[in-house]
Structures are given as structure tokens and as C-alpha cells.
Amino acid sequence: MKVSERQLERFPIYLKYLLSMRDSGLLTISSPMIANALSFSEEQVRKDLQVVSMNNGKPKTGRDINEVIHDIQCFLGYDKYTNACIVGVGHLGSALINYQGFRDFGLNIVCGFDSSNKVVGSKINDVEVFSIYQLANKIEELHIEVAILVTPSNVAQDVTNKLVNAGIKGIWNFVPIHLNVNNDVVVENINMASSFAVLQHKLKTKGE
Amino acid sequence: MKVSERQLERFPIYLKYLLSMRDSGLLTISSPMIANALSFSEEQVRKDLQVVSMNNGKPKTGRDINEVIHDIQCFLGYDKYTNACIVGVGHLGSALINYQGFRDFGLNIVCGFDSSNKVVGSKINDVEVFSIYQLANKIEELHIEVAILVTPSNVAQDVTNKLVNAGIKGIWNFVPIHLNVNNDVVVENINMASSFAVLQHKLKTKGE
DNA sequence: TAGATTGTTAATCGATTAACAATC
């Protein structure tokens, strides 16, 4: 079954909500209940859950909460680990190394890379930081599939080229520029400037 | 003229690219050139630029690059500052306090809030960290409009309620849960789990 | 049973893309 990016973005939100509901003792969950809690439409919730789940819900009761949780986790691939590296160990890069939430979705940060002697050779939360010159070797040696890119803007494309040449499969890009890569490398962007632009505009046009 | 969220998200990307092109000496810019560099369609670029700019482009040459830069910056409100606070001064919160890029889009971080005695009273990059109990007072005193929410998930809704009661206008939410607020408060989410879900799925279905 | 919730099919809405005449 086809799934859109928008749907994919919603699944972790469903999951987080369902986990908290299970914690508070709930055994079944209905689409209207989820929709109401998360400000979605109930039709949307129903369609979304149909994407990840083979089983049907039951009229009047809804779905087994453990089943839905399991289905979403499997669909998102949370059951198996993906090895990743942090490229650019500045303030944000360090924070991401320390961020424990990644474990929940199967993201395993195995090392960092940086060009500065200040951090190369150091360990952050047991994660070793290597020189950028070791990029190609370590990516192969440690079976790294995903690079989390947190470099300064002006070197981001250069470093990206190095990553692609080293055989990286996906780049999670926190740098606010567009990266050019060839088609077989996947790029997904977290652009804080884009997000803030939306917030700012909503604030400015509020009450119009 | 109406503008969609998707368009808003693209403007900072255009801007970043245009600034780098200006730095390298370019005086005019055409839609096909932008489209090609950023992997958008040229029709889309043209439509987007029409949203922010009163002036027309010129056939065969395009648009004055300084004019476009100025128009986007004005449209996004980068010319005036927005006062913001960081709520939750953990690893990620501290990194955001240190992040210099916010200045570029007019975001002025005036203080932090936390509940832990380890950080309350300290200064990070000249930004003072106050106790969560001072939230209401300081938001009024320092004219804070936007809260950048970076707390643990389990307290995020509680803290949000406090922020709303204190009269905050907008919440930039980095916590991976859905926040319930009343209609006159604006919430914009940065959800790393959602973003990673998209990356993971693209990796999994690559080459299908 | 009655009614809440289900899944499916059709209608609506909005954004992107295509087509094309105008123009520097």
C-alpha cells in the first residue's frame, strides 16, 4: 500500500500517544479518540492505521492498543538498528550525540567526525570522535548507513560529496542548505529556518 | 496574496542560496537557475517569488538579486527581532542557546528556563537561566513572545499550559508530542522522529 | 436492539505542473 510523506510523519506522533495511553492502562483505542487527542480528523486516523495494520478494527471498540503499537513500530523499522554517525561535532552535533531519544527509533550513533583538533580523539557520552580524514575508512569499517549532517553551511556540500563517495546510503541534513547528491543517496532535511518561517508567519497573520 | 506552509518553508532555502550567489558576485538571477540549483521546478520558483515581490522580473535576464533577497527577508520578518526563551536547558536546549544562526532570522534568545538547580542561575553564552517558577514574571518583564520548548516529553504539556497562562504568543515545539493549546496560541513543531521516519522509509523502499 | 465505530467509495480541496502568449 502506498504511503505519503505526510502520513509517515504522523506515525511517530500516533506511536508516542499510544505508548502514553498504554502506560495509563488503556487496552483498546478508537480512531475518534486518537483524532480528538491529536487534533486530526477521524477519517484520516482510520486511513493511516489501515496503512500499517493488516488486521481490522472492531466497530464500537476500536483496535487493540498493543497491536497498533507493534504494527507502527514494525512499519517504521524501530525493531532493527540503523548505524549512524554525527558529522560536525559542534554544539548541536554534541547535543545530538547525547540525545537519548534516538534509541527509541532504532538509530544507533556509533561515532562522530570533525575537522577540529579540539574534539578529534575525544569521547562524548562514550561516542568517539574521529578526524574527517578517516571518514571513508570508518564508514566502511563500522557499517555506517546514515550520516547526520551538522556542519557549518559553507562546508556542507563538500562534506556531503565525501560522504557519498564513501558509500553512505542516507543523509539526515540539519544544515539549512539544499544538498545536491546523485539519485541513489537519500536526503531528508530538518530545516529550522523553514520551520521558524511558518511559526513567524502564523504569528504575523494571527486573527486575520 | 495567499501563501501555503509549503511555500513558507521554501523561502529560507531560496534566501540562503541567493545570499551565497550574491557573495560570489551575481547581480541578477533567473527562475530556471534557482530551480536547477535547488531541484525545484521553474514554474514553482516563479510562483513563489511572485508571492513576496511586487516587482516583475525581466524576460531573458530574470530578477535583481538584491531586490529578491530584500523582498524575502522582509516577507519573513527577518528585519525585526522576536524575543524568545528556551524552556528546558538540557543538551539540546543548551545547544540552541549557543546556536548563532537564529540571529539571521531575527530570533533573539533572551533567557532560558529550567527546573534543575544544576543550571538555574547559570549563564550559557551570556544567556541567563531562570527557574521555571519565574516563568510568568520573566515572560512579561522581558517581553518574550515565543517559547522554544525543549523539555522532557512527560512535562511538555504541563509546561505548555504554564506558558499559555503566562501569555506566550507562539511555541516552537521540539518535543515529539502533540501539544494542546487554545486557538490564539500558535504552535509549530520540529519533530525529529517524524523526519527520521521519512528518511528510514525512503531508505527501505529505495530502488523499488 | 440501538448506537458507536468501522472500512470503502465519492467529492472536495489545494498544490504542483503544463501550456502558451507576451516581452526584453
Added chain:
DNA sequence: TAGATTGTTAATCGATTAACAATC
């Protein structure tokens, strides 16, 4: 002039919402 780029108007595409019969 010729041709690249422009802005506009129409067509397409995809996602969300509405409608409704089925069912526990």
C-alpha cells in the same frame, strides 16, 4: 530579429474530507 525568460491561465495530481452502508 531570435530566443530565453517572463507571468497567467488551464490541467493534473494527490491528499483530505464527506457520505454511507456494514457490523459488533
